[in-house]
Amino acid sequence: MVWTIELCIARQKAGSERHYQTYQIEIDPDEYVLDAVEKAWAFYDRSLTFRHACHHSTCGACGMLVNGVEKLTCITPIRSVVQDKGRLLIEPLRNFPILSDLVVDTSSMFNNLNKVSFNQVASLPAACLPYESEQPEHAHPEYERLVDCIECGMCISACPISLTSSDYIGPAVLAAAQHESIQSLSPRILEVVDNKNGVWRCHSAYECSAVCPSGVEPGWRIMKMRQAVIAHRIKSFFSSD
Ligand code: SF4
Numbered sequence: 001m002v003w004t005i006e007l008c009i010a011r012q013k014a015g016s017e018r019h020y021q022t023y024q025i026e027i028d029p030d031e032y033v034l035d036a037v038e039k040a041w042a043f044y045d046r047s048l049t050f051r052h053a054c055h056h057s058t059c060g061a062c063g064m065l066v067n068g069v070e071k072l073t074c075i076t077p078i079r080s081v082v083q084d085k086g087r088l089l090i091e092p093l094r095n096f097p098i099l100s101d102l103v104v105d106t107s108s109m110f111n112n113l114n115k116v117s118f119n120q121v122a123s124l125p126a127a128c129l130p131y132e133s134e135q136p137e138h139a140h141p142e143y144e145r146l147v148d149c150i151e152c153g154m155c156i157s158a159c160p161i162s163l164t165s166s167d168y169i170g171p172a173v174l175a176a177a178q179h180e181s182i183q184s185l186s187p188r189i190l191e192v193v194d195n196k197n198g199v200w201r202c203h204s205a206y207e208c209s210a211v212c213p214s215g216v217e218p219g220w221r222i223m224k225m226r227q228a229v230i231a232h233r234i235k236s237f238f239s240s241d
């Protein structure tokens, strides 16, 4: 089966205004949005810039706005977002500087992840063993779940606070901080999260959790992080002279 869709893509090079270009794409509805973008690049315009690597929801590179909603385009079927002869709108993620077309600069997120010492590469024994029986005894369910963050930045794109405040550290980083604090809350992480641009800035919209493709639940983790900070303050108050 082949559908014909109108693919409308946001185009913007550094320093220029955004405009939209439309491409007629023939595509099997069981293919994915990223396939449609690749067809536009391959058959119409080699200057179209976008990011991808793994094509199976692991690298986090292909996050885009699809009809205004954050999606990993490599796992979003065409039939789930458009109909035959319909129009599909593709734009870059929000709340990051645009480098070119659909490519945004996520370096602020990675810099902030480094501040909370988030181990972006999971150690093999803890996260990659295929069978439960091979999991090491110390493997903690919280840990295994959190390493699923693929650093796609879609939670930051969806966050209404990140939209209005560029200093807000953002849901991906606060979720990572909560992960790093499961055993104990270090002074280094406290310094990053316990301030007006950290854990207290969140307004509990939970848009981050709604778009996260890896089940990290950043919104829930921010609330857990708040509890840990409050518990730390109470403990410090009663243990001070
Ligand atoms: S928490 Fe989820 S949405 Fe945010 S960067 Fe990680 S995988 Fe992406």
Ligand code: FES
Pocket (backbone or CB within 6 Å): 051, 052, 053, 054, 055, 056, 057, 058, 059, 060, 061, 062, 063, 072, 073, 074, 075
């Ligand atoms: S291309 Fe790697 S997550 Fe989509």
